[in-house]
Amino acid sequence: MSGGPILNVDKLTMRFGGIVAVQDLSFSAERKKITALIGPNGAGKTTVFNCITGFYKPSGGAIRLTHDDGRQIALDRLNDFRIAKQAKVARTFQNIRLFPGMTALENLMVAQHNALMRASGFTFLGLIGAPVYRDAERHAIDLATDWLKRINLLDRADDAAGNLAYGDQRRLEIARAMCTEPALLCLDEPAAGLNARESAALSELLLSIRNELGTSILLIEHDMSVVMEISDHIAVMDHGVKIAQGTPREVRDDPKVIAAYLGTDEDEAAAVMESGS
Numbered sequence: 001m002s003g004g005p006i007l008n009v010d011k012l013t014m015r016f017g018g019i020v021a022v023q024d025l026s027f028s029a030e031r032k033k034i035t036a037l038i039g040p041n042g043a044g045k046t047t048v049f050n051c052i053t054g055f056y057k058p059s060g061g062a063i064r065l066t067h068d069d070g071r072q073i074a075l076d077r078l079n080d081f082r083i084a085k086q087a088k089v090a091r092t093f094q095n096i097r098l099f100p101g102m103t104a105l106e107n108l109m110v111a112q113h114n115a116l117m118r119a120s121g122f123t124f125l126g127l128i129g130a131p132v133y134r135d136a137e138r139h140a141i142d143l144a145t146d147w148l149k150r151i152n153l154l155d156r157a158d159d160a161a162g163n164l165a166y167g168d169q170r171r172l173e174i175a176r177a178m179c180t181e182p183a184l185l186c187l188d189e190p191a192a193g194l195n196a197r198e199s200a201a202l203s204e205l206l207l208s209i210r211n212e213l214g215t216s217i218l219l220i221e222h223d224m225s226v227v228m229e230i231s232d233h234i235a236v237m238d239h240g241v242k243i244a245q246g247t248p249r250e251v252r253d254d255p256k257v258i259a260a261y262l263g264t265d266e267d268e269a270a271a272v273m274e275s276g277s
């Protein structure tokens with residue numbers, strides 16, 4: 001049983017031609033905690049996410065995931081498919097990427113495609129309705145139903161995902177990621193576009209994922225009210241490097257963070273940070 005961080009990012013560097021988007025970035029995400037990666041626009045946050053989740057191959061550095069049983073996986077050496085399947089890292093994107101024409105329930109079933117394909121012996125056992133496949137299918141439906149309940153969308157199970165309210169789609173997307181039963185859930189700006197009530201529902205959902213399921217969460221977020229309310233630890237980036245880290249309170253009071261956020265206008269920056277207090 002490993003007690004250390006679930007994710008270690010060590011001297012991560014990512015270059016795009018002459019642009020250094022991320023330089024020598026090191027931080028870790030604690031197990032069963034919520035870690036936020038924040039910073040002004042263009043700081044390099046999404047690039048870090050894309051490296052962690054295998055969409056980009058880092059130019060340098062190492063990214064290590066350590067499972068509960070101590071097994072370590074070098075994420076920087078795997079592609080996105082293997083990171084999702086073997087390392088059990090799930091992610092959402094800045095733009096909602098549900099299947100809009102499929103129902104809410106179907107979106108959650110699709111997320112379990114890998115497990116169902118395995119149980120079907122890659123088709124044949126599924127076609128003949130073998131017990132092993134029927135059990136897996138039952139489990140998949142139960143899990144999807146459980147998540148619809150958790151996000152208060154059970155009564156919308158058969159509605160097209162694209163017809164749901166924006167905040168509901170955001171939470172459905174998180175539920176879909178959770179249906180893969182991830183060890184690490186990576187969320188790219190989950191509060192983007194949400195109103196205050198929807199943001200509060202999102203915070204509640206993420207806290208319940210941490211508290212009730214013990215899933216480790218890494219999130220990028222601009223909405224300081226969400227970040228300051230739910231994060232256990234925050235790493236702050238600016239221009240591709242880490243400029244600060246600590247608890248929400250430590251980060252909020254850090255002059256380097258305030259300056260980075262809103263240039264040198266400290267009063268205005270402090271007001272933004274205070275919006276999360």
Ligand SMILES: Nc1ncnc2c1ncn2[C@@H]1O[C@H](COP(=O)(O)OP(=O)(O)OP(=O)(O)O)[C@@H](O)[C@H]1O
Nearest residue numbers: 016019020021039040041042043044045046047048
């Ligand atoms: N595929 C790419 N090719 C070239 N440059 C890129 C690429 N992706 C990102 N960049 C550059 O890397 C830098 C960091 O971008 P990134 O999107 O990671 O920042 P961010 O902190 O996520 O910003 P935001 O909060 O606005 O989403 C920017 O200068 C961006 O233009």
